[in-house]
Amino acid sequence: MSARTRLRTAAVALALVATAGSSALLTACGPVADTGSEAAPATPGARSASPGPAGSPGPAGTTAPVSPLGLTATTPSTAAPAGTGAPGTAPAVADGTAHSALTISNGTRYVLMNGTSVDFGTAVRDLAWSPDGARAAFITGSGDLATANPDGSGRVVVARNPGGQTWSHPTWQVAPAAGEYQLPAKNNLIFAAAKDGVTRLKRVTATAAGAVPADLALGTYADENAKPLPETGNTWPSAGGTYGTAVYANTGTGEVYIRDEYLRQQGSALTPGSQPALSPDGEDIVFVRAVDGHDHIFALTDHGSRSKDLTPHATTDYTEPVFSPDGRTIAVRTPSGIATLPADGSAAPTVVSGHPGLPAYRGGHR
Incomplete structure:
Protein backbone atom coordinates (compact mmCIF):
# COMPACT_ATOMS: atom_id res chain seq x y z
CA MET A 1 0.00 0.00 0.00
CA SER A 2 1.39 3.40 -0.92
CA ALA A 3 2.32 5.95 1.71
CA ARG A 4 -0.51 8.24 0.70
CA THR A 5 -3.10 5.45 0.61
CA ARG A 6 -1.99 4.09 3.96
CA LEU A 7 -2.08 7.39 5.78
CA ARG A 8 -5.24 8.56 4.06
CA THR A 9 -7.00 5.32 4.97
CA ALA A 10 -5.87 5.76 8.57
CA ALA A 11 -6.91 9.40 8.62
CA VAL A 12 -10.40 8.68 7.28
CA ALA A 13 -10.95 5.80 9.69
CA LEU A 14 -9.71 7.71 12.70
CA ALA A 15 -11.59 10.83 11.67
CA LEU A 16 -14.83 8.87 11.69
CA VAL A 17 -14.00 7.48 15.12
CA ALA A 18 -13.15 10.95 16.41
CA THR A 19 -16.39 12.34 14.96
CA ALA A 20 -18.44 9.64 16.56
CA GLY A 21 -16.71 10.12 19.91
CA SER A 22 -16.03 13.70 20.00
CA SER A 23 2.55 25.43 -5.09
CA ALA A 24 4.99 25.29 -7.77
CA LEU A 25 8.69 26.02 -7.13
CA LEU A 26 8.92 29.79 -7.14
CA THR A 27 11.89 31.63 -8.56
CA ALA A 28 13.29 33.68 -5.72
CA CYS A 29 14.83 37.06 -6.09
CA GLY A 30 18.58 37.13 -5.73
CA PRO A 31 19.81 35.57 -2.46
CA VAL A 32 20.30 38.04 0.34
CA ALA A 33 22.92 36.78 2.73
CA ASP A 34 22.39 37.27 6.44
CA THR A 35 25.57 38.98 7.54
CA GLY A 36 24.43 39.55 11.08
CA SER A 37 25.76 37.52 13.96
CA GLU A 38 24.32 36.78 17.35
CA ALA A 39 26.15 35.81 20.48
CA ALA A 40 25.49 32.42 22.02
CA PRO A 41 22.84 32.46 24.75
CA ALA A 42 24.22 32.94 28.23
CA THR A 43 22.87 29.57 29.32
CA PRO A 44 23.37 27.00 26.56
CA GLY A 45 21.33 23.83 26.50
CA ALA A 46 17.73 25.02 26.50
CA ARG A 47 15.92 24.58 23.18
CA SER A 48 13.79 27.64 22.74
CA ALA A 49 12.19 29.26 19.74
CA SER A 50 11.81 32.63 21.41
CA PRO A 51 13.74 35.34 19.61
CA GLY A 52 16.69 36.53 21.66
CA PRO A 53 18.62 39.78 21.56
CA ALA A 54 21.41 39.98 19.06
CA GLY A 55 24.91 40.30 20.41
CA SER A 56 27.79 42.02 18.68
CA PRO A 57 30.74 39.64 18.35
CA GLY A 58 31.45 41.04 14.86
CA PRO A 59 30.69 39.57 11.43
CA ALA A 60 30.30 35.81 11.30
CA GLY A 61 33.65 34.10 11.09
CA THR A 62 35.78 36.95 12.45
CA THR A 63 35.75 35.80 16.05
CA ALA A 64 37.73 32.97 17.56
CA PRO A 65 34.88 31.15 19.31
CA VAL A 66 35.28 28.72 22.11
CA SER A 67 32.41 26.28 21.90
CA PRO A 68 30.33 26.13 25.09
CA LEU A 69 30.07 22.41 24.35
CA GLY A 70 33.76 22.00 25.08
CA LEU A 71 34.57 21.03 21.51
CA THR A 72 36.77 22.44 18.77
CA ALA A 73 34.59 24.74 16.67
CA THR A 74 34.79 25.41 12.96
CA THR A 75 33.55 28.77 11.73
CA PRO A 76 31.88 29.83 8.48
CA SER A 77 34.89 31.93 7.46
CA THR A 78 37.29 28.98 7.49
CA ALA A 79 35.20 27.12 4.89
CA ALA A 80 36.41 23.93 6.52
CA PRO A 81 34.19 20.94 5.68
CA ALA A 82 31.98 19.88 8.54
CA GLY A 83 33.83 17.44 10.72
CA THR A 84 37.36 18.52 9.83
CA GLY A 85 37.79 20.88 12.78
CA ALA A 86 39.40 24.30 12.67
CA PRO A 87 42.50 24.62 10.47
CA GLY A 88 45.60 23.21 12.12
CA THR A 89 43.68 21.52 14.92
CA ALA A 90 42.47 18.00 15.48
CA PRO A 91 38.68 17.83 15.68
CA ALA A 92 37.32 16.97 19.08
CA VAL A 93 35.11 13.91 19.22
CA ALA A 94 31.42 14.55 19.84
CA ASP A 95 29.98 11.24 20.96
CA GLY A 96 26.95 10.15 18.96
CA THR A 97 27.64 12.29 15.88
CA ALA A 98 31.01 10.98 14.65
CA HIS A 99 30.59 8.84 11.52
CA SER A 100 26.85 9.41 11.78
CA ALA A 101 24.13 11.49 10.14
CA LEU A 102 22.99 12.62 13.60
CA THR A 103 23.35 16.30 14.51
CA ILE A 104 22.60 18.08 17.78
CA SER A 105 21.75 21.75 18.29
CA ASN A 106 21.07 23.44 21.62
CA GLY A 121 27.74 32.46 13.37
CA THR A 122 24.24 32.92 14.81
CA ALA A 123 22.01 31.17 17.29
CA VAL A 124 20.59 28.00 15.75
CA ARG A 125 17.16 27.03 17.03
CA ASP A 126 15.00 24.13 15.85
CA LEU A 127 17.43 23.01 13.15
CA ALA A 128 16.11 20.79 10.34
CA TRP A 129 17.96 19.45 7.30
CA SER A 130 16.79 19.38 3.70
CA PRO A 131 16.23 15.81 2.47
CA ASP A 132 19.52 15.83 0.54
CA GLY A 133 21.43 17.30 3.49
CA ALA A 134 22.66 20.24 1.43
CA ARG A 135 21.00 22.97 3.54
CA ALA A 136 20.01 23.49 7.15
CA ALA A 137 16.91 25.49 8.09
CA PHE A 138 16.59 27.08 11.52
CA ILE A 139 15.36 30.04 13.53
CA THR A 140 18.08 32.60 14.23
CA GLY A 141 18.67 34.51 17.43
CA SER A 142 16.74 37.41 15.88
CA GLY A 143 13.75 35.14 15.35
CA ASP A 144 14.11 35.00 11.55
CA LEU A 145 13.84 31.89 9.37
CA ALA A 146 17.18 31.16 7.73
CA VAL A 158 14.42 33.23 3.89
CA ALA A 159 11.84 35.24 5.85
CA ARG A 160 12.29 38.06 8.34
CA ASN A 161 10.26 38.01 11.52
CA PRO A 162 8.14 41.19 11.49
CA GLY A 163 8.35 41.42 15.26
CA GLY A 164 5.94 40.40 17.96
CA GLN A 165 6.02 36.80 16.73
CA THR A 166 7.77 33.63 17.83
CA TRP A 167 8.68 31.31 14.97
CA SER A 168 9.56 27.68 15.60
CA HIS A 169 10.21 24.22 14.22
CA PRO A 170 10.70 24.59 10.45
CA THR A 171 10.42 21.49 8.30
CA TRP A 172 11.29 20.97 4.62
CA GLN A 173 8.45 20.13 2.24
CA VAL A 174 10.27 18.82 -0.81
CA ALA A 175 8.61 16.76 -3.53
CA PRO A 176 9.20 16.24 -7.25
CA ALA A 177 6.63 17.21 -9.85
CA ALA A 178 4.03 14.55 -10.62
CA GLY A 179 3.22 15.16 -14.26
CA GLU A 180 0.52 12.52 -14.48
CA TYR A 181 -1.46 14.42 -11.87
CA GLN A 182 -0.32 17.89 -12.95
CA LEU A 183 1.22 18.44 -9.53
CA PRO A 184 4.09 20.95 -9.46
CA ALA A 185 7.35 20.34 -7.64
CA LYS A 186 7.56 21.57 -4.06
CA ASN A 187 10.49 23.12 -2.24
CA ASN A 188 9.03 24.86 0.78
CA LEU A 189 9.60 25.45 4.46
CA ARG A 203 4.75 28.26 4.52
CA VAL A 204 7.38 29.99 2.41
CA THR A 205 9.47 28.96 -0.59
CA ALA A 206 12.79 27.55 0.67
CA THR A 207 14.81 29.42 -1.97
CA ALA A 208 13.28 32.81 -1.16
CA ALA A 209 15.07 35.70 0.53
CA GLY A 210 13.30 38.16 2.80
CA ALA A 211 9.92 36.72 1.81
CA VAL A 212 6.60 37.12 3.62
CA PRO A 213 5.26 33.69 4.68
CA ALA A 214 1.66 32.74 3.91
CA ASP A 215 -0.77 30.90 6.17
CA LEU A 216 -0.80 27.16 5.43
CA ALA A 217 -4.21 25.99 4.18
CA LEU A 218 -5.79 23.19 6.21
CA GLY A 219 -8.79 21.30 4.85
CA THR A 220 -10.56 18.10 5.84
CA TYR A 221 -10.93 14.89 3.90
CA ALA A 222 -14.08 14.76 1.81
CA ASP A 223 -16.50 13.36 4.36
CA GLU A 224 -19.88 14.75 5.26
CA ASN A 225 -19.25 14.05 8.95
CA ALA A 226 -15.80 15.63 9.04
CA LYS A 227 -15.38 18.51 11.45
CA PRO A 228 -13.50 21.62 10.31
CA LEU A 229 -9.86 21.41 11.27
CA PRO A 230 -8.56 23.94 13.82
CA GLU A 231 -6.69 26.81 12.18
CA THR A 232 -5.02 27.96 15.40
CA GLY A 233 -3.03 26.10 18.04
CA ASN A 234 -1.16 24.16 15.34
CA THR A 235 2.53 23.53 15.91
CA TRP A 236 5.44 21.14 15.36
CA PRO A 237 5.04 20.39 11.62
CA THR A 245 2.61 15.16 3.15
CA ALA A 246 2.94 16.73 6.60
CA VAL A 247 1.88 15.96 10.14
CA TYR A 248 1.52 18.44 12.97
CA ALA A 249 0.13 18.75 16.49
CA ASN A 250 -2.57 20.96 17.96
CA THR A 251 -2.19 22.25 21.50
CA GLY A 252 -5.91 22.87 21.91
CA THR A 253 -7.17 19.41 20.99
CA GLY A 254 -4.06 17.51 22.09
CA GLU A 255 -4.09 15.55 18.83
CA VAL A 256 -1.77 14.80 15.92
CA TYR A 257 -3.07 15.71 12.45
CA ILE A 258 -2.16 14.80 8.91
CA ARG A 259 -2.10 17.24 5.99
CA ASP A 260 -2.29 15.48 2.64
CA GLU A 261 -1.42 17.19 -0.67
CA TYR A 262 -2.02 14.26 -3.01
CA LEU A 263 -4.21 15.59 -5.87
CA ARG A 264 -5.77 18.16 -3.53
CA GLN A 265 -5.22 19.35 0.01
CA GLN A 266 -7.03 17.29 2.65
CA GLY A 267 -6.43 16.31 6.25
CA SER A 268 -7.72 14.85 9.48
CA ALA A 269 -6.96 14.18 13.12
CA LEU A 270 -5.02 10.96 13.63
CA THR A 271 -4.45 10.27 17.31
CA PRO A 272 -3.88 11.96 20.69
CA GLY A 273 -0.27 13.10 21.02
CA SER A 274 2.28 15.84 20.38
CA GLN A 275 5.62 16.48 18.64
CA PRO A 276 4.95 14.21 15.66
CA ALA A 277 7.60 13.15 13.16
CA LEU A 278 6.90 11.78 9.69
CA SER A 279 9.35 9.29 8.20
CA PRO A 280 11.28 10.41 5.11
CA ASP A 281 9.20 8.15 2.86
CA GLY A 282 5.96 9.41 4.40
CA GLU A 283 4.95 5.92 5.51
CA ASP A 284 5.29 6.10 9.29
CA ILE A 285 4.53 8.50 12.11
CA VAL A 286 5.95 8.68 15.62
CA PHE A 287 4.86 11.08 18.32
CA VAL A 288 4.98 11.84 22.05
CA ARG A 289 2.32 10.86 24.56
CA ALA A 290 2.43 11.06 28.38
CA VAL A 291 2.15 7.75 30.25
CA ASP A 292 2.38 7.35 34.03
CA GLY A 293 4.26 10.60 34.55
CA HIS A 294 6.74 10.26 31.69
CA ASP A 295 6.76 11.21 28.02
CA HIS A 296 6.82 8.10 25.85
CA ILE A 297 7.43 7.64 22.12
CA PHE A 298 4.54 6.08 20.21
CA ALA A 299 4.10 4.97 16.60
CA LEU A 300 1.02 4.48 14.47
CA THR A 301 0.81 0.86 13.37
CA ASP A 302 -1.60 -1.45 11.53
CA HIS A 303 -2.10 1.13 8.78
CA GLY A 304 -2.62 3.84 11.37
CA SER A 305 -5.42 2.13 13.25
CA PHE A 323 13.64 9.64 11.92
CA SER A 324 16.99 8.71 10.44
CA PRO A 325 17.25 9.13 6.64
CA ASP A 326 16.56 5.42 6.07
CA GLY A 327 13.59 5.46 8.45
CA ARG A 328 14.95 2.62 10.55
CA THR A 329 16.11 4.57 13.60
CA ILE A 330 14.55 7.23 15.78
CA ALA A 331 16.61 9.73 17.76
CA VAL A 332 15.00 11.32 20.81
CA ARG A 333 15.87 13.95 23.36
CA THR A 334 16.24 13.04 27.02
CA PRO A 335 17.04 15.25 30.03
CA SER A 336 20.64 14.00 29.96
CA GLY A 337 21.37 13.71 26.26
CA ILE A 338 20.33 12.02 23.03
CA SER A 346 12.35 -3.91 18.90
CA ALA A 347 14.86 -2.56 21.43
CA ALA A 348 14.92 -0.03 24.25
CA PRO A 349 16.44 3.42 23.70
CA THR A 350 20.23 3.63 23.96
CA VAL A 351 21.93 6.86 24.99
CA VAL A 352 24.40 7.82 22.26
CA SER A 353 25.37 11.32 23.38
CA GLY A 354 25.67 13.09 26.69
CA HIS A 355 25.13 16.46 24.99
CA PRO A 356 21.55 17.63 25.56
CA GLY A 357 19.85 19.33 22.65
CA LEU A 358 17.55 18.88 19.68
CA PRO A 359 18.39 15.83 17.54
CA ALA A 360 18.17 16.01 13.76
CA TYR A 361 19.40 13.78 10.94
CA ARG A 362 21.22 15.06 7.91
CA GLY A 363 20.14 13.20 4.79
CA GLY A 364 22.75 12.62 2.12
CA HIS A 365 25.41 12.52 4.87
CA ARG A 366 28.92 11.80 3.68
Missing part, protein backbone atom coordinates in the same frame (compact mmCIF):
# COMPACT_ATOMS: atom_id res chain seq x y z
CA GLY A 107 20.04 27.01 20.82
CA THR A 108 23.59 28.36 20.71
CA ARG A 109 25.55 29.14 17.52
CA TYR A 110 27.25 25.75 17.68
CA VAL A 111 25.92 22.56 16.08
CA LEU A 112 27.39 19.14 16.77
CA MET A 113 27.92 17.06 13.63
CA ASN A 114 30.44 14.64 12.20
CA GLY A 115 32.25 14.46 15.52
CA THR A 116 32.95 18.17 15.84
CA SER A 117 31.26 21.46 16.71
CA VAL A 118 30.42 23.77 13.82
CA ASP A 119 29.97 27.51 14.40
CA PHE A 120 27.02 28.86 12.37
CA THR A 147 19.02 28.48 5.80
CA ALA A 148 22.74 27.76 5.59
CA ASN A 149 25.28 25.30 4.28
CA PRO A 150 26.36 22.44 6.57
CA ASP A 151 29.51 24.35 7.56
CA GLY A 152 27.46 27.40 8.56
CA SER A 153 28.41 29.44 5.49
CA GLY A 154 26.07 30.83 2.85
CA ARG A 155 23.43 31.90 5.34
CA VAL A 156 20.26 33.35 3.79
CA VAL A 157 17.34 34.87 5.67
CA ILE A 190 6.66 25.00 6.81
CA PHE A 191 6.90 26.36 10.35
CA ALA A 192 4.82 27.54 13.30
CA ALA A 193 4.31 31.23 14.06
CA ALA A 194 2.90 32.42 17.40
CA LYS A 195 1.49 35.92 17.81
CA ASP A 196 -0.44 37.22 20.83
CA GLY A 197 -0.75 33.67 22.11
CA VAL A 198 -2.21 32.34 18.84
CA THR A 199 -0.17 29.85 16.80
CA ARG A 200 -0.65 29.14 13.09
CA LEU A 201 1.26 27.16 10.50
CA LYS A 202 3.05 29.15 7.80
CA SER A 238 6.97 17.54 10.04
CA ALA A 239 6.89 16.87 6.29
CA GLY A 240 8.04 13.98 4.12
CA GLY A 241 7.11 11.56 1.39
CA THR A 242 6.62 11.77 -2.36
CA TYR A 243 3.81 14.32 -2.33
CA GLY A 244 4.88 16.64 0.49
CA ARG A 306 -3.44 1.45 16.42
CA SER A 307 -0.88 3.30 18.56
CA LYS A 308 2.12 1.31 19.77
CA ASP A 309 4.27 2.42 22.70
CA LEU A 310 7.90 2.13 21.59
CA THR A 311 9.18 2.97 25.09
CA PRO A 312 6.85 1.01 27.43
CA HIS A 313 9.40 0.82 30.25
CA ALA A 314 10.44 4.47 30.19
CA THR A 315 11.87 5.82 33.44
CA THR A 316 12.69 9.21 31.94
CA ASP A 317 11.15 11.56 29.39
CA TYR A 318 11.67 10.84 25.69
CA THR A 319 10.73 13.80 23.51
CA GLU A 320 11.29 15.46 20.13
CA PRO A 321 11.62 12.30 18.01
CA VAL A 322 13.12 12.37 14.54
CA ALA A 339 19.14 8.43 22.71
CA THR A 340 18.30 6.28 19.69
CA LEU A 341 15.98 3.30 19.26
CA PRO A 342 14.79 1.10 16.40
CA ALA A 343 11.75 2.55 14.64
CA ASP A 344 9.94 -0.77 15.08
CA GLY A 345 10.38 -0.66 18.87
